[in-house]
Amino acid sequence: MPATEQPTDVVRRRRPRARLVARYLLLTLGAVIVLFPVYMALVNSLLLPSQIAHQPPPLIPTNPQWHTYPDAWTGGHLGIYLRNSAVQTVIIVAGQLVTSILAAFAFAFLEFPLKKTLFIVFLMTLMIPFEVTVATNLTTVSSLGWFNSFPGLTLPFLATGFGVFLLRQAFLQIPRDLKEAAQLDGYGHLRFLWAVAIPLARPAIAALGVFSFLGAWNQYLWPLLVTGNDNSVRTVQIGLKQLLNTQLDQLNVSLAGTIIAIAPLIVLLVVFQKQLVRSLTAGAVK
Amino acid sequence: MARVHFAKVSKRYGDVAAVDDLTLEVADGELLVLLGPSGCGKTTALRMVAGLEDVTEGSLTIGDDLVNDVDPKDRDVAMVFQSYALYPHMSVAKNIEFPLRQRKIETAERKQRALEAATTLGLEDLMDRKPGQLSGGQRQRVALARAIVRDPRVFLMDEPLSNLDAKLRVQTRGDIVALQRRLGTTTLYVTHDQVEAMTMGHRIAVMQGGRLQQVAAPQDLYERPANTFVATFLGSPGMNLIPASRQGDELVTPSGSLAVPAELSGIAPGEVTLGARPESLSLGTEGLRATVSLVEMLGAETQVHCKLEGGTTLVVRQGHDQVRPDLGHSVLVSVDPSSLHAFDAATGDRIEGSQ
Amino acid sequence: MRTRATRRHKDWALAYALLLPGLVIFSIFTFWPFLQNFKLALYQNPPYPGLPSTFVGLSQVGDVLSSVTFHQSLISTLLFVVMVVPTGLLGGLVLALAAHKALKGMAIFQVIFSSTVVTSVAVAAVVFGTLMDPVVGLLPWLGLDPHPAILSNPTWALPAVAVIAIWQFLGLSFIIMTAGLQSLPEEVLEAARLDGARAPTMFFRVTIPLLSPTIFFGLVVGFIYAFQSFGQIDILIGSQNAEFTHTNVLLFYIYRALSVQNDPGLAAVLSIVLFAILLSVTLLQFRFLERRVHYAGN
Numbered sequence: 001m002p003a004t005e006q007p008t009d010v011v012r013r014r015r016p017r018a019r020l021v022a023r024y025l026l027l028t029l030g031a032v033i034v035l036f037p038v039y040m041a042l043v044n045s046l047l048l049p050s051q052i053a054h055q056p057p058p059l060i061p062t063n064p065q066w067h068t069y070p071d072a073w074t075g076g077h078l079g080i081y082l083r084n085s086a087v088q089t090v091i092i093v094a095g096q097l098v099t100s101i102l103a104a105f106a107f108a109f110l111e112f113p114l115k116k117t118l119f120i121v122f123l124m125t126l127m128i129p130f131e132v133t134v135a136t137n138l139t140t141v142s143s144l145g146w147f148n149s150f151p152g153l154t155l156p157f158l159a160t161g162f163g164v165f166l167l168r169q170a171f172l173q174i175p176r177d178l179k180e181a182a183q184l185d186g187y188g189h190l191r192f193l194w195a196v197a198i199p200l201a202r203p204a205i206a207a208l209g210v211f212s213f214l215g216a217w218n219q220y221l222w223p224l225l226v227t228g229n230d231n232s233v234r235t236v237q238i239g240l241k242q243l244l245n246t247q248l249d250q251l252n253v254s255l256a257g258t259i260i261a262i263a264p265l266i267v268l269l270v271v272f273q274k275q276l277v278r279s280l281t282a283g284a285v286k
Numbered sequence: 287m288a289r290v291h292f293a294k295v296s297k298r299y300g301d302v303a304a305v306d307d308l309t310l311e312v313a314d315g316e317l318l319v320l321l322g323p324s325g326c327g328k329t330t331a332l333r334m335v336a337g338l339e340d341v342t343e344g345s346l347t348i349g350d351d352l353v354n355d356v357d358p359k360d361r362d363v364a365m366v367f368q369s370y371a372l373y374p375h376m377s378v379a380k381n382i383e384f385p386l387r388q389r390k391i392e393t394a395e396r397k398q399r400a401l402e403a404a405t406t407l408g409l410e411d412l413m414d415r416k417p418g419q420l421s422g423g424q425r426q427r428v429a430l431a432r433a434i435v436r437d438p439r440v441f442l443m444d445e446p447l448s449n450l451d452a453k454l455r456v457q458t459r460g461d462i463v464a465l466q467r468r469l470g471t472t473t474l475y476v477t478h479d480q481v482e483a484m485t486m487g488h489r490i491a492v493m494q495g496g497r498l499q500q501v502a503a504p505q506d507l508y509e510r511p512a513n514t515f516v517a518t519f520l521g522s523p524g525m526n527l528i529p530a531s532r533q534g535d536e537l538v539t540p541s542g543s544l545a546v547p548a549e550l551s552g553i554a555p556g557e558v559t560l561g562a563r564p565e566s567l568s569l570g571t572e573g574l575r576a577t578v579s580l581v582e583m584l585g586a587e588t589q590v591h592c593k594l595e596g597g598t599t600l601v602v603r604q605g606h607d608q609v610r611p612d613l614g615h616s617v618l619v620s621v622d623p624s625s626l627h628a629f630d631a632a633t634g635d636r637i638e639g640s641q
Numbered sequence: 642m643r644t645r646a647t648r649r650h651k652d653w654a655l656a657y658a659l660l661l662p663g664l665v666i667f668s669i670f671t672f673w674p675f676l677q678n679f680k681l682a683l684y685q686n687p688p689y690p691g692l693p694s695t696f697v698g699l700s701q702v703g704d705v706l707s708s709v710t711f712h713q714s715l716i717s718t719l720l721f722v723v724m725v726v727p728t729g730l731l732g733g734l735v736l737a738l739a740a741h742k743a744l745k746g747m748a749i750f751q752v753i754f755s756s757t758v759v760t761s762v763a764v765a766a767v768v769f770g771t772l773m774d775p776v777v778g779l780l781p782w783l784g785l786d787p788h789p790a791i792l793s794n795p796t797w798a799l800p801a802v803a804v805i806a807i808w809q810f811l812g813l814s815f816i817i818m819t820a821g822l823q824s825l826p827e828e829v830l831e832a833a834r835l836d837g838a839r840a841p842t843m844f845f846r847v848t849i850p851l852l853s854p855t856i857f858f859g860l861v862v863g864f865i866y867a868f869q870s871f872g873q874i875d876i877l878i879g880s881q882n883a884e885f886t887h888t889n890v891l892l893f894y895i896y897r898a899l900s901v902q903n904d905p906g907l908a909a910v911l912s913i914v915l916f917a918i919l920l921s922v923t924l925l926q927f928r929f930l931e932r933r934v935h936y937a938g939n
Contacts, residue, residue, distance in 0.1 A: 110656040218762070224872075280816050
């Protein structure tokens with residue numbers, strides 16, 4: 001190390017370091033902004049109502065009111081709502097996966113009349129957002145007697161044009177040779193689908209599954225319209241609204257409810273981040 | 287009995303005939319090579335035997351069965367694809383067992399037969415690996431094992447060596463030949479590589495533009511090509527073609543004349559295309575006038591490209607101990623008259639009365 | 642042994658059978674309702690349920706489209722979109738750029754920044770509702786006067802809801818921008834660096850143009866996302882106050898028409914308008930923006 005350093009050397013060495021620090025600062029700031037609301041909800045859920053009203057509210061609960069969680073669970077019926085959401089979501093995800101796999105397989109591997117037209121028909125459903133169909137769907141579901149029931153809650157969502165699009169892309173990646181080899185080995189279409197196509201398209205199917213799960217769990221409009229006044233099928237999202245309305249003086253319980261509602265999804269995010277990103281960016285990156 | 291018989295078979299896409307009026311018989315136990323440049327129809331013909339392409343015209347028979355409308359899986363044929371078509375998510379063992387699962391064979395027997403097939407190809411230690419963990423040569427052997435495990439009546443191979451590097455290709459060539467001779471299964475083998483064809487096939491069927499040019503044993507194909515296409519396709523380099531015209535007792539070219547050899551005395555006067563392989567030409571004191579345009583030294587031999595007056599280039603093969611000419615030199619190319627071929631100047635077909 | 646023809650026909654039958662479940666669902670729950678809107682729009686509904694609706698032709702359509710409520714709704718919706726989409730995309734871009742280096746701990750930041758994508762409108766509404774509550778909220782802490790309640794304020798209610806939507810959109814925006822950044826061709830960026838481009842030039846003349854397909858995709862997604870937001874308004878403001886606070890965005894108006902006013906005819910007209918807007922914007926964006934988009938190949 002020379003005794004005296006040239007000014008330019010010092011600057012060149014310092015600049016990257018300063019940039020690094022600045023970057024981490026920015027990242028931390030961003031993280032704080034993003035996490036702050038949920039963090040405050042968590043904190044407030046453990047405070048006494050009087051503490052929440054304190055200005056400014058404390059950032060760390062000194063006397064955590066753990067009872068708010070069981071309260072939300074039983075008194076706020078969140079346990080039931082979670083169960084309902086789980087049932088609703090599983091039905092929708094299963095339905096979307098099955099209909100998408102079957103349709104995508106037909107489009108990717110079979111030849112038949114009107115194939116192009118039918119594919120466009122499936123794609124057109126992407127142009128018609130659910131909100132535009134809500135009016136009639138409500139009438140349909142009511143007249144079939146499925147108001148406030150699981151069929152009514154899930155049937156309109158059992159198929160998705162996006163899923164067909166995504167899985168068809170994935171199936172098209174499978175080399176023709178494999179299908180022909182399987183054909184020579186005596187495998188019909190459906191056995192090929194089960195033994196080869198689905199295993200090879202697993203990443204895309206997982207991505208679709210995660211995406212569907214997220215969409216179904218977080219639905220608001222339709223459950224709002226279709227669930228009645230009892231708790232038989234009310235989902236967590238509507239349950240939260242209910243909780244808020246009935247527990248206005250016990251804000252901490254409502255907030256405990258939101259934490260319970262969001263916890264499964266945070267787990268989902270951490271475990272399935274890759275799949276989630278993949279499905280959300282399908283179509284963004286060529 | 288597992289012969290394969292094409293009877294006036296054609297495959298048309300609209301106006302285009304990928305395979306045009308093919309009549310060919312593959313004998314039981316024979317390894318027949320379908321040879322030709324890309325687009326000549328050889329792969330289409332192979333796929334028709336597999337049932338992966340429909341036959342537009344004609345009848346295709348395997349054994350005693352007319353198979354035009356038979357499902358691929360009912361034809362009892364096995365195919366080795368150019369890309370091997372291995373199932374990437376299954377182990378080697380499962381890949382080899384795959385064809386047997388559909389045939390309602392019990393698990394124990396299935397595993398046994400798969401193991402036998404794998405051992406035949408030296409794969410017994412790789413049974414648990416996935417295709418992604420294997421080298422190209424190993425994957426190729428898995429594809430072969432999958433084909434033999436069913437003990438089919440016909441093997442179909444679609445350029446199985448083209449994805450291997452040169453050295454591996456030579457070795458695998460020998461392995462496949464040995465395997466086929468041992469099993470005695472009728473094999474239809476498609477390639478564009480004439481070296482493979484010459485060393486592997488009992489007979490070779492040369493195709494071009496969807497049409498069969500000639501089918502014969504390798505040596506016959508080399509020594510008596512049926513037309514100029516076959517003559518120039520086989521051999522490395524291919525046969526030299528010299529445009530000439532018969533005038534009386536002489537074959538006249540712009541670069542000089544040759545005496546009509548006794549074997550070709552039956553040629554009609556007029557335009558004719560002469561053929562001479564590089565090894566039957568030599569540089570000497572008499573012959574056709576030419577200028578040396580390129581000298582390629584290949585170690586054991588030298589190939590001298592000589593340009594005749596009139597434009598045609600001849601390739602002359604010299605042994606390593608012969609004197610090499612310099613570039614640009616004028617030379618005289620003499621032709622061994624007993625090795626001269628004659629082809630119709632217009633159609634390219636071989637003229638009998640030669641050899 | 643089947644003939645070729647029956648084999649082909651069997652394939653066709655299989656294909657149609659595979660498509661059938663999806664087609665049935667779509668027909669009943671997507672196409673039929675969509676078309677039915679056009680019929681419903683022509684019928685006026687009585688104020689009391691149980692009475693038949695009367696055919697009024699296009700006059701209902703005319704009435705709705707010319708009503709003040711409708712115009713206000715459109716304005717609210719437009720303002721909402723303008724507030725949410727560019728801000729959300731910009732925020733996502735900034736976060737994506739910050740997190741786009743292979744440094745220690747980056748994975749954690751990436752999970753954090755994506756996290757809002759899993760929040761539902763209900764969760765976001767309750768969480769932010771608390772923060773904005775006049776009594777217990779944090780607004781005083783930030784120096785803002787909490788009274789009257791921001792969510793009952795005709796001027797500030799919509800921006801407040803927009804803040805919630807922006808926060809929720811950040812996660813999706815971050816994911817999209819990150820994917821876009823990852824897809825940028827390394828060689829082009831290196832070439833620019835070798836050519837002496839410094840940070841601002843790099844950013845504005847190289848990175849952004851290369852990123853334009855992603856930004857374009859983000860705009861389309863964001864627009865649709867913003868149009869579909871109404872849950873926050875329902876939970877925090879409620880049907881009664883929506884018009885007063887100028888938060889009666891189009892989708893919320895549709896919900897109120899259906900569920901509160903029991904007026905399918907009105908809902909149908911509004912649904913058609915919603916569809917028309919979304920469709921034309923998507924088409925417009927594709928046509929005009931795609932021309933200005935610089936694909937890496939150009």
